[in-house]
Amino acid sequence: MTEVNIPLDPALPGEPAKSLDESLRRMIVGQDQAIDQIVSAYQMHLSGLTSPGRPVGNFLFLGPTGSGKTRIVEVTAEALLKTPSALVKIDCAEFQHSHEIAKLIGSPPGYLGHRETHPILSQEALNQHHTDETKLSFVLFDEIEKASDALWNLFLGILDKATLTLGDNRKVDFSRAMIFMTSNLGAAEMSDIMAPRLGFSAAEWQRAKFDIKEESMVGKIHRSGVEAARKRFTPEFMNRLDEIITFRPLGPEQLRKILDIELDFVQQRIFSSGSDRAFVFTLSDQAKSFVLEEGTDMRYGARHLKRTIGRLLVRPISNLVSSGQVHAGDWILVDYDENTHRLRFTKRAEGLSAQDMDAPVDAVTVISSAAEIRKKRKAAS
Numbered sequence: 001m002t003e004v005n006i007p008l009d010p011a012l013p014g015e016p017a018k019s020l021d022e023s024l025r026r027m028i029v030g031q032d033q034a035i036d037q038i039v040s041a042y043q044m045h046l047s048g049l050t051s052p053g054r055p056v057g058n059f060l061f062l063g064p065t066g067s068g069k070t071r072i073v074e075v076t077a078e079a080l081l082k083t084p085s086a087l088v089k090i091d092c093a094e095f096q097h098s099h100e101i102a103k104l105i106g107s108p109p110g111y112l113g114h115r116e117t118h119p120i121l122s123q124e125a126l127n128q129h130h131t132d133e134t135k136l137s138f139v140l141f142d143e144i145e146k147a148s149d150a151l152w153n154l155f156l157g158i159l160d161k162a163t164l165t166l167g168d169n170r171k172v173d174f175s176r177a178m179i180f181m182t183s184n185l186g187a188a189e190m191s192d193i194m195a196p197r198l199g200f201s202a203a204e205w206q207r208a209k210f211d212i213k214e215e216s217m218v219g220k221i222h223r224s225g226v227e228a229a230r231k232r233f234t235p236e237f238m239n240r241l242d243e244i245i246t247f248r249p250l251g252p253e254q255l256r257k258i259l260d261i262e263l264d265f266v267q268q269r270i271f272s273s274g275s276d277r278a279f280v281f282t283l284s285d286q287a288k289s290f291v292l293e294e295g296t297d298m299r300y301g302a303r304h305l306k307r308t309i310g311r312l313l314v315r316p317i318s319n320l321v322s323s324g325q326v327h328a329g330d331w332i333l334v335d336y337d338e339n340t341h342r343l344r345f346t347k348r349a350e351g352l353s354a355q356d357m358d359a360p361v362d363a364v365t366v367i368s369s370a371a372e373i374r375k376k377r378k379a380a381s
Contacts (some may be wrong), residue, residue, distance in 0.1 A: 030254035063247030066301020086129035092147035106167035120255035186228030281337035
């Protein structure tokens with residue numbers, strides 16, 4: 001034995017966990033606590049230190065609509081399993097009556113439709129997206145407060161023993177699964193806490209001093225959410241949860257980052273439509289501020305912003321493409337017109353190569369590329 005005295009850093013994550021953390025922080029804004037807990041559970045799974053006979057993690061996400069509860073689960077599944085369809089998502093609003101549980105576990109033998117009812121939560125459904133590198137399943141029960149008591153009774157066995165018995169007595173193993181449950185419980189109380197800010201118009205609210213990291217407000221929001229959950233669910237259910245995480249309302253700074261992420265998604269959709277239709281667009285700072293102001297609503301969070309992007313940007317761009325005003329290789333500048341108080345669309349360059357469009361787009365690079373194209377065409381003629 002060699003005696004050593006080497007200081008250790010227990011906060012240092014492994015490379016896979018670090019990669020997941022970076023992926024989540026690129027896509028999820030303003031919810032650091034949820035990211036930390038998911039990455040921590042994944043790190044424990046990789047090290048083999050998760051509790052035996054239990055799921056990798058049991059999480060209850062509380063918070064107002066549009067704060068990213070469902071989105072963070074989708075991003076986690078996609079980051080680790082490389083496909084957005086790797087998530088087993090159960091909409092609990094479809095299971096408000098006890099007899100509807102048969103859709104999840106299948107009908108018992110002897111019941112009408114036994115052979116025709118294929119359970120949603122089968123072992124095959126859990127394992128179908130496993131890869132050689134990652135053998136994890138991700139199960140999301142969305143808006144669990146809408147489910148019947150029969151579904152909650154199923155939760156008890158899954159959360160505690162990582163086991164579910166199907167209608168035909170087959171066992172489903174959840175020991176390699178992360179279980180996520182989302183709920184809007186407490187959202188009304190959270191809105192009351194935020195009431196002074198809800199009185200602002202969108203423009204006034206953006207100009208107001210809004211510190212989402214204010215500990216007193218965050219603490220009140222968390223306590224109101226947990227208290228609402230304790231009133232709705234049984235102690236047996238609450239005791240089987242590893243973490244209860246309250247998602248923070250999104251402030252202007254967070255929504256601005258989400259705006260940039262959503263604009264990148266729109267650009268990716270344009271590129272994926274085919275090389276014969278690919279073009280690039282950019283928004284000026286004034287245009288971004290206008291979209292952000294129109295898309296800011298504390299009650300609906302990021303969902304309202306996404307709808308606003310669709311209305312103010314995606315629909316007009318689709319019209320420009322359909323009417324033949326925009327072609328492959330074009331660069332479209334979107335600006336804000338102070339006279340009409342609307343977005344203005346202008347073609348600033350055309351004939352861009354695929355390499356030019358793959359590069360980060362701004363006015364300097366695009367105009368330089370367009371000038372180089374014109375120079376080459378003039379020399380060739």
